[in-house]
Amino acid sequence: MRKKFANYPSLSGKTVFVTGGASGIGAEIVTAFAKQGAKVGFVDMDVAGSEALLAKLEGTHGFAPCDLRDIEALKA
Incomplete structure (x- = not known):
């Protein structure tokens, strides 16, 4: 039995920012x-x-390499 994927039309066209999005739970959040x-x-x-x-x-999606522990790099 295949579960139906929930549909949230209010998210269409919105912009979302995710930290740690390359793998694991973060990647699943990005994909969803x-x-x-x-x-x-x-x-x-x-x-x-x-x-x-x-x-x-x-x-249309984007990625930037970033180490959140490096505060000076975040500021730059």
Whole structure:
């Protein structure tokens, strides 16, 4: 039995930002928002994993490499 994926039309066209989006729960969150039609931006230290996830997603989404522990880099 296949479960039906919930549909949230209010997310369509919205912009979402996710930290740690390249793998695990973060990647699932990025994917779920993208399936709802949201534009997703995410950061992660895993450049290869992030680029692989972006290649799987349909729509307009973006990624930036980032280490949230590096406060000066975040400010820049």
